[in-house]
Amino acid sequence: MATVAFIGLGNMGGPMALNLVKAGHTVKVFDLSQDAMHAVAEQGAIPCPSACGAAAGSEVVITMLPAGKHVKGLLLGEDGLLETVASDTLIIDSSTIDAGSAREVASAAKAKGLDFVDAPVSGGTAGAQAGTLTFICGGSDTAFERAKPILDAMGANIFHAGEAGAGQVAKICNNMLLSVLMAGTCEALQLGMDNGLDPKVLSEIMKVSSGGNWTLDKYNPCPGVMETVPASNGYQGGFMVDLMCKDLGLAMETATQSASSTPMGALATSLYRLHQGQGNGSRDFSSLFEQFTKK
Amino acid sequence: MATVAFIGLGNMGGPMALNLVKAGHTVKVFDLSQDAMHAVAEQGAIPCPSACGAAAGSEVVITMLPAGKHVKGLLLGEDGLLETVASDTLIIDSSTIDAGSAREVASAAKAKGLDFVDAPVSGGTAGAQAGTLTFICGGSDTAFERAKPILDAMGANIFHAGEAGAGQVAKICNNMLLSVLMAGTCEALQLGMDNGLDPKVLSEIMKVSSGGNWTLDKYNPCPGVMETVPASNGYQGGFMVDLMCKDLGLAMETATQSASSTPMGALATSLYRLHQGQGNGSRDFSSLFEQFTKK
């Protein structure tokens, strides 16, 4: 069992820290919100007055922050955590941030001789609570091997995507592809319905044919086709349009940085922003289906 | 065992007719090409001097023709087959044609009191020879039940998509979605590679994550990731770009007829036509991957 500092106790970070506690780790936490710290302290985490204080004496530091600028602000610079932690500390950043920032942080950690893993997650708040998150990691083999037993306490699938930064890249590639699958499935289903097909029957056929994809298997966007998905519950819960838009923004930024052409991803981004701008930001991302339904 | 007329003995129709012969049916064939008729006659089919002659006395008539105009030309009109066949004949059209033509033919058949099934196939010439095609059928329950044992001799999966015309609609919905999966997967893989990822590792991760889809499972477009797919064999064989373009043309036509919005499918269509126009028409459809690779 390790001593772990956990910085950032939001909707995701809070339950993740608690799963570390449950697994038997000593967990020192910090968040700008006293309430957030209280909530986890009541269940066994140790509140600290600063990120630096939490990191002091910890073998592992995990950060779970909103965006690249927060991660860079915390870790880099003269007062940054990378300057203050012990030289054998393992840093794990589980925030979802742009690949450029991830590589910048990874490179600074490397210059200090620190093991660093970028380990963005998928699985949402439900997965954070249940400890069934997917972690997609970037970092050296050594760093990954050190991180894996820690991440096991919070997740069900731990992937090693490559060198530092690779976790972020793999995650946004996956989520960009997911947005394409969802948008394409929405319009294929609606095209069938506009031509008289039953969406259940069409879904069954495509699922086992060459149109098969994750959204047809697990997350059908047409109300009434699958029982327990957001589409059959007014598109509540699940993975919010706002979050998909955030991830797609990171994907577009990454594509710009590498001058990659991503026509399908860029179109899905535009469709999701259109949908978001029309007031659907806090609904599940499968609600894109409604864009294609004729009124 | 039935007496079956089979009209249209091309790369698909020829081996399909032979599988009916092998199953023990009496198969009367017609094609404009004497060579095509000879080839199947040598293996037990009965050549006829005309489509009408093949249909006479057959309980089932199967058509396998290039486009809607050929199917309408053969079946409709004063001299059309629908006028000449016996009233209890089952008509099965396995051509891939536009939904409008399919509905027109289905409606004419219904007016004559004839059982009619549209039953477009997927699986390519390999599937036609092996008898492992997928049939996606439209028609009444009665017509479908009559057709199923016949189709079983030629295919491995026989779906009932709905009323007459539904087979064509479901097939083009599926293939439009497939084009979206393929294009999206190509660019997601290349985006990852442009940012330092190994396509094998990225494919493994996305395959079991929310980016999972048929192309990652069965048909990875990046050379070297899967061994036995066209991508690892110079994009030879498989499903030609020209055929994908044909199916996407039908999808676009169907979307126009029903005023459906299909942004992802329309973009995939444009990308495939760009690829086709640049001289890739006879290569496998996963060769779209090369569009995204930087030179």
Next chain:
Amino acid sequence: MATVAFIGLGNMGGPMALNLVKAGHTVKVFDLSQDAMHAVAEQGAIPCPSACGAAAGSEVVITMLPAGKHVKGLLLGEDGLLETVASDTLIIDSSTIDAGSAREVASAAKAKGLDFVDAPVSGGTAGAQAGTLTFICGGSDTAFERAKPILDAMGANIFHAGEAGAGQVAKICNNMLLSVLMAGTCEALQLGMDNGLDPKVLSEIMKVSSGGNWTLDKYNPCPGVMETVPASNGYQGGFMVDLMCKDLGLAMETATQSASSTPMGALATSLYRLHQGQGNGSRDFSSLFEQFTKK
């Protein structure tokens, strides 16, 4: 002055026929609607019991019908007008139809030795009434020279785009491009506004820069920028979304027939159909702007 048969007296055809009357031509008219015939007969046109009757003895026959199938139904076949008119008759089809049908009709006319011009119009009902339509013509030089003085009575700009069928092709190329200009201008204006710009100022700058285009000059889609356009009048009047969708459907059909890649036009088509499907079919086509406005 000529004797002209005018078939099809709808919102466009009616006022066009009357402008021929005003110019001094003898105008024999036919429409399936008695009311439509009465309306123009009151102002000097000669109602006829059939299209064939109107054409008999006329030097010029003009058709103005909804779609390719109507034009083919009237002109082709054993009872078609092409069979019954005198051999020196000039046929002008001003309907907007798909290029394939236009070429089919043109080819049949040529086989009969008849002069034929396809002459689709733009300018809307206002232009039809004012006699300021734009005609985009296809046909031989001879046919075009014969048609020009007739069309002058109804239009302000008479273009000769090429051989028969070229009028239809040029019109849909232009209208597809227009849809791209409009969609692109809408989103560029909104992007500027989302970043604090005044749409009037941004419009003035882009109008005289490399972003300059017809929509900024004549038809600004942002309410309040130009006074007399539909955008400043609740998007009433003008060129309906339904009509733009019809023309874009023809463009997509033409692109499919020639296997042309039109990514921008295909995306504009999808956006217009999305807009149409959300209940905006009878509003002006510049109302697409609202899709991009955040709620």
Next chain:
Amino acid sequence: MATVAFIGLGNMGGPMALNLVKAGHTVKVFDLSQDAMHAVAEQGAIPCPSACGAAAGSEVVITMLPAGKHVKGLLLGEDGLLETVASDTLIIDSSTIDAGSAREVASAAKAKGLDFVDAPVSGGTAGAQAGTLTFICGGSDTAFERAKPILDAMGANIFHAGEAGAGQVAKICNNMLLSVLMAGTCEALQLGMDNGLDPKVLSEIMKVSSGGNWTLDKYNPCPGVMETVPASNGYQGGFMVDLMCKDLGLAMETATQSASSTPMGALATSLYRLHQGQGNGSRDFSSLFEQFTKK
């Protein structure tokens, strides 16, 4: 006449500085390249050992740098120019940078009480040499009035787009729209040609119809239609694909920052990156036309 510091003497900055010299201003210059400084010093500019040295005693400081990070690096921070210049200095940034960086710099200048204008240019190296650039400016009325007479020495059109940052926003809105016009015009022309039209005739028709836009007026992408454009000169010279891709990258970044939906611009970005990735980065941006030409 004013004393002007000019920082950044590249392909654009060098000739711009010389036009200030020619107009009679005292011009103090700095560039990291000694060669670049020598070249302008020979024609009357005063070389300085540092940016700070050039700015000292100058009433106006003009920066012309590659990207936002360079502008921020020079102007912001403890050693930044904004700290060292006299309080009545006017700062003009003519670099093309992302709107976020522009606003950040503008805001820092405001905090110091400095007049600041962002004034990105269009017109290329030819315009820089001829002194016929277009400047699109953001800043207060006072700042703009101060900047205008200076900019007049280098440009033919000086626009005031709004408050600080507005210049950058307006420029990228315009250039994004330009990319849409170009891509749309390319495919409309090719669609016409694929259907038998002469591109000259089609261009003439669309130019004066509702498809009219800057590319048809000044920059036809089809070889042979206009004599003096890059398309008729092997797509040499003009505005490089690489530069269009840079501007589109900024547009995509800006759209992400404001969560704006720009489907047409995003698609044009993807098409330009596809074209760039296929080895066309240093060719004129109208060479996109070749993507649509069938081989």
